[in-house]
Structures are given as structure tokens and as C-alpha cells.
Amino acid sequence: MRNIFLVIKREYLVRVKKKSFLIMTILGPLLFAGFYALVIWMAVGSVDSKTIQVVDESHLFTNEFKNTETLVFDHLDSGIDEAKMQFRESKANALVYIPKDVIKDPKGVRIYAAKNVSMELKSSIEKTIEKQIEDIKLSQAGITHKILEDSRVNVQSETISLSDEGEKTSSSGAATAIGMICGFLIYLSVLIYGTQVMRGITEEKTNRIVEVIISSVKPYHLMMGKIIGVALVGLTQFTLWILLTMGITSATSGVMASRFDGLTQTLDGQAGAASQAPAASQHPLMEVLDAVNSLNIPLIIGCFLFFFIGGYLLYSAMFGAVGAAVDNDADTQQFMMPITMPIIFSFIFAQFVIRDPDGALAFWTSMIPFTSPIVMMVRIPFGVPTWQILLSMGLLILGFVGTIWVASRIYRVGILMYGKKVSYKELVKWVFYK
Known part of the structure; x- marks a missing residue:
């Protein structure tokens, strides 16, 4: 047993005294936290603001596209052909075309861009249009806007563990x-x-x-x-x-x-x-x-x-x-x-x-x-x-x-x-x- 302790002591001290061990032990938690802070900052702060031009022939989406920190919507009064010509000379990132009969033919929506748009931007535009079309169809069926707003709920449940110690709040996440x-x-x-x-x-x-x-x-x-x-x-x-x-x-x-x-x-x-x-x-x-x-x-x-x-x-x-x-x-x-x-x-x-x-x-x-x-x-x-x-x-x-x-x-x-x-x-x- 004495020999085992001698080997343990040698292996332990040789590694613990290394500068790399001391640096990683002290800086490890800080580097770990800093890494995730950097990832979050890059995910949030590295997104550039994008300008999206909108040609809405139906005039149903004038107030539906809301400006955010990363998206700025510019509604154009020109036709789609003229807008496409001007788009090439502008600094806009995308051009959204909504046809006059979009309610009957929602597949007629087009998104033009010099390069391919991201899935996040495409999904955001589609969801905005889908929501407005659904609201219009429900309103035509006699369901008012107030009823629509009241019908939309956000359910946030709280998980509680039942044990011998009684009820205790828990978190699945x-x-x-x-x-x-x-x-x-x-x-x-x-x-x-x-x-x-x-x-x-x-x-x-x-x-x-x-x-x-x-x-x-x-x-x-x-x-x-x-x-x-x-x-x-x-x-x-x-x-x-x-x-x-x-x-x-x-x-x-x-x-x-x-x-x-x-x-x-x-x-x-x-x-x-x-x-x-x-x-x-x-x-x-x-x-x-x-x-x-x-x-x-x-x-x-x-x-x-x-x-x-x-x-x-x-x-x-x-x-x-x-x-x-x-x-x-x-x-x-x-x-x-x-x-x-x-x-x-x-x-x-x-x-x-x-x-x-x-x-x-x-x-x-x-x-x-x-x-x-x-x-x-x-x-x-x-x-x-x-x-x-x-x-x-x-x-x-x-x-x-x-x-x-x-x-x-x-x-x-x-x-x-x-x-x-x-x-x-x-x-x-x-x-x-x-």
C-alpha cells in the first residue's frame, strides 16, 4: 500500500503543479461563462438591420408588417415591375410582392432578393401574411376582431413535484x-x-x-x-x-x-x-x-x-x-x-x-x-x-x-x-x- 501511495503522490503532484492545470482550473469557469456570453452576444448583436420593401396590391397589409430592431419595412406605391427595377439600385435586402387576389391565391406571394433570403426572414414574412389572411376570413364569417384577440391565449404551465416532502416547484428545462x-x-x-x-x-x-x-x-x-x-x-x-x-x-x-x-x-x-x-x-x-x-x-x-x-x-x-x-x-x-x-x-x-x-x-x-x-x-x-x-x-x-x-x-x-x-x-x- 505504501508504494501505491507514493505513486499516487507523484502522479498527483506532477500534474497539479503544472501551469496549465492552474490556469485551466482558475479560468475554466470564467472561460466557460465567457464563451456562452460571447455566443449569446454574437447571436443577438451580430444581426444587421435589414430593409424589406413591400409592394402590396391588395392594400390589406399596410399596418401588419411591424418594424423591429433588425427588420425595417418600406411600403412602395409603385407596381411590381417598377419596384423590381428600382430594387436593383436600392440597398434593400428583399422585395415582397403581395398580389391583389392574395386571399384567393396565397401562393401568389413572391419574395425577391439579390441573394437567397434566410429561412427566418422567409418564415416571418409568411407568418405575418398567413395571420392577416386568417383574420380576414374569420371576420368575413362574422367573427369580430375582439373575439379573435380574446381567443388567442398564451398558456404557461408550472411543473410541481409531488413527493413525501410535499409539493415542490420543479423545472423541466x-x-x-x-x-x-x-x-x-x-x-x-x-x-x-x-x-x-x-x-x-x-x-x-x-x-x-x-x-x-x-x-x-x-x-x-x-x-x-x-x-x-x-x-x-x-x-x-x-x-x-x-x-x-x-x-x-x-x-x-x-x-x-x-x-x-x-x-x-x-x-x-x-x-x-x-x-x-x-x-x-x-x-x-x-x-x-x-x-x-x-x-x-x-x-x-x-x-x-x-x-x-x-x-x-x-x-x-x-x-x-x-x-x-x-x-x-x-x-x-x-x-x-x-x-x-x-x-x-x-x-x-x-x-x-x-x-x-x-x-x-x-x-x-x-x-x-x-x-x-x-x-x-x-x-x-x-x-x-x-x-x-x-x-x-x-x-x-x-x-x-x-x-x-x-x-x-x-x-x-x-x-x-x-x-x-x-x-x-x-x-x-x-x-x-x-
């Missing part, structure tokens, strides 16, 4: 987002840290350093020390990420809450009635924070750490066996497919599990040790019975114990074998060598 983020992080971490174990073993074997180490440390102790050492590195990084993320989230929540509380009080004073001021919790950002807080965060964090460690131990043992069986990185490719395919399939299954977290596919894939670390983390935010979580944990423990045993049998033989191309048949023989 937050559960989906948190589940997929946790699943993706485990998917990514297993590949990254497992590959680190494999490359570390391959590098030591190639440089013949392992021959010196094996003289004082048993192969099994060396493999376990490397696996656990890298696991502690990953666990340290994720723990710091969680703490930093929680700190950033708490600070953001406090700032935004005080900001919107001040906005609410200002609007209350101006309007003279609280009903006219939107509550802070009704703001989209505050709704997101409330949705996240409605989840069982301690359970999610605890299960995430367990399934991260369990999934890592399961796959890193196999990565370590591959690293010991080959002489260089090029030879690892033939053995990578059987290891990476279950991880990839787990992430693919997660897309279907999101749709039905309690279905048969979700249950069985969250029990199989090779897929449970990702799939179970996708299910947990939706609420999973305690016995299923415990069963999945138990099977995962048995899975990585068995995998480590098989990997250690391969490791003890392959770590000192050079110059031989290894096949799957040869690996099976190594497992049963005495």
Missing part, C-alpha cells in the same frame, strides 16, 4: 440543461483523463523508465497509483470548478436580484400600482436562477462526483491496459474503438433518455456500468427513485472492480513486453496467465 451538462462533463472527462493515463504509461514504457520503477514497485501497484493519482487530479479540478461556479452564480444572483428589485420599485413609484411592475422573479434571468434552485443541487453534485469517479475508474483501467500492451501511440488506435464506442453510445442514448427519463431504455442504460455514468446523470435532475440510484452505483462498483482486475492481468504482462504486435487473442491469453 433546468433539469434537461443540468442533466445534459453533467453527462457531457463526464463524457469529456473520462476521455481526457483516461487518455492521460494511457499516454503516461505508454511514455514511460517507450522511454524504458518503467523498467527502473518495476524493480521497486509491483505492476499492479504502479497501475493503481497512476489511475488513482490522475483521478484525484480530475476530482480536484472539478471540485474547484464547482466551488468557483457556485461563487460566480451566487454573486450574479445577488447583483441581478438587487438590480431588478430596484427596477421594480422604480416602476411601482411611476405607475402607482405594483401590478404594472414586473416582479424580479419574472425576469428571464431570474427565472433561470429560480429554476436551477428548484433542483436538488446537493444530490446532483454528490451523484456527479460518484459517477465521475466510477466512470473514470472503469474506463481508465481499460485505457491503462491498452497503454501497457503497446509500444507507441500509433499502435493504440486498434484498441481504442472498443473502449470509446460505449462512451459515445452513452452520449447518444442520453439524447433519447431526455425525452423519456423513466422509460425502459433510460432504466437499462443507467444500470449497465459502461453507460450508467452518463445516462444516470442525465436522469437524476428529473427525479430518480433512490433504489435505482443505489442499484446503479452498486453495479458500477462491481463493474470497475472487475475491469481493474482484467486490466491488471494485462498490465503485468504487457508493461515489460517490447517489439511485438499485440492482438486481441494475445490479450485474452495474458488475462489467464499465471
Whole structure:
């Protein structure tokens, strides 16, 4: 055991002291938040304003096309032929032609552009025309505009979980987002840290350093020390990420809450009635924070750490066996497919599990040790019975114990074998060598 602790200490300190580890650990949450902030800014702020010319021969859509921050509609009084001639010289982005008999022949609408228009712009124009035509037809049938407006409702339901603790507000959107983020992080971490174990073993074997180490440390102790050492590195990084993320989230929540509380009080004073001021919790950002807080965060964090460690131990043992069986990185490719395919399939299954977290596919894939670390983390935010979580944990423990045993049998033989191309048949023989 003493030798295992020495190897763990070496593997841990060597990686933790690297500048890259410190930079990514500290800047990771900030870079992650900044990346999504940049994506949102680019999606919202990078859209240029477009000018759309409209030739409406029916005169039914004069006030229907509303100007927005990104769309400006210019109604023309000229005919379509003249408008097309002028369009080529103008700086307009598109020309919409609405024929006189558009109600009888709605397919007569045309959109002209120097280049092809986007699907979003095309859909927006079509929906505006469709809505007006529907209103006109309903009005002709004796249904007034007031009745039409009253008939249009926007249903926003609130999901409430019924448990032994009583009623508790829940959020399907937050559960989906948190589940997929946790699943993706485990998917990514297993590949990254497992590959680190494999490359570390391959590098030591190639440089013949392992021959010196094996003289004082048993192969099994060396493999376990490397696996656990890298696991502690990953666990340290994720723990710091969680703490930093929680700190950033708490600070953001406090700032935004005080900001919107001040906005609410200002609007209350101006309007003279609280009903006219939107509550802070009704703001989209505050709704997101409330949705996240409605989840069982301690359970999610605890299960995430367990399934991260369990999934890592399961796959890193196999990565370590591959690293010991080959002489260089090029030879690892033939053995990578059987290891990476279950991880990839787990992430693919997660897309279907999101749709039905309690279905048969979700249950069985969250029990199989090779897929449970990702799939179970996708299910947990939706609420999973305690016995299923415990069963999945138990099977995962048995899975990585068995995998480590098989990997250690391969490791003890392959770590000192050079110059031989290894096949799957040869690996099976190594497992049963005495």
C-alpha cells in the first residue's frame, strides 16, 4: 500500500503543479461563462438591420408588417415591375410582392432578393401574411376582431413535484440543461483523463523508465497509483470548478436580484400600482436562477462526483491496459474503438433518455456500468427513485472492480513486453496467465 501511495503522490503532484492545470482550473469557469456570453452576444448583436420593401396590391397589409430592431419595412406605391427595377439600385435586402387576389391565391406571394433570403426572414414574412389572411376570413364569417384577440391565449404551465416532502416547484428545462451538462462533463472527462493515463504509461514504457520503477514497485501497484493519482487530479479540478461556479452564480444572483428589485420599485413609484411592475422573479434571468434552485443541487453534485469517479475508474483501467500492451501511440488506435464506442453510445442514448427519463431504455442504460455514468446523470435532475440510484452505483462498483482486475492481468504482462504486435487473442491469453 505504501508504494501505491507514493505513486499516487507523484502522479498527483506532477500534474497539479503544472501551469496549465492552474490556469485551466482558475479560468475554466470564467472561460466557460465567457464563451456562452460571447455566443449569446454574437447571436443577438451580430444581426444587421435589414430593409424589406413591400409592394402590396391588395392594400390589406399596410399596418401588419411591424418594424423591429433588425427588420425595417418600406411600403412602395409603385407596381411590381417598377419596384423590381428600382430594387436593383436600392440597398434593400428583399422585395415582397403581395398580389391583389392574395386571399384567393396565397401562393401568389413572391419574395425577391439579390441573394437567397434566410429561412427566418422567409418564415416571418409568411407568418405575418398567413395571420392577416386568417383574420380576414374569420371576420368575413362574422367573427369580430375582439373575439379573435380574446381567443388567442398564451398558456404557461408550472411543473410541481409531488413527493413525501410535499409539493415542490420543479423545472423541466433546468433539469434537461443540468442533466445534459453533467453527462457531457463526464463524457469529456473520462476521455481526457483516461487518455492521460494511457499516454503516461505508454511514455514511460517507450522511454524504458518503467523498467527502473518495476524493480521497486509491483505492476499492479504502479497501475493503481497512476489511475488513482490522475483521478484525484480530475476530482480536484472539478471540485474547484464547482466551488468557483457556485461563487460566480451566487454573486450574479445577488447583483441581478438587487438590480431588478430596484427596477421594480422604480416602476411601482411611476405607475402607482405594483401590478404594472414586473416582479424580479419574472425576469428571464431570474427565472433561470429560480429554476436551477428548484433542483436538488446537493444530490446532483454528490451523484456527479460518484459517477465521475466510477466512470473514470472503469474506463481508465481499460485505457491503462491498452497503454501497457503497446509500444507507441500509433499502435493504440486498434484498441481504442472498443473502449470509446460505449462512451459515445452513452452520449447518444442520453439524447433519447431526455425525452423519456423513466422509460425502459433510460432504466437499462443507467444500470449497465459502461453507460450508467452518463445516462444516470442525465436522469437524476428529473427525479430518480433512490433504489435505482443505489442499484446503479452498486453495479458500477462491481463493474470497475472487475475491469481493474482484467486490466491488471494485462498490465503485468504487457508493461515489460517490447517489439511485438499485440492482438486481441494475445490479450485474452495474458488475462489467464499465471
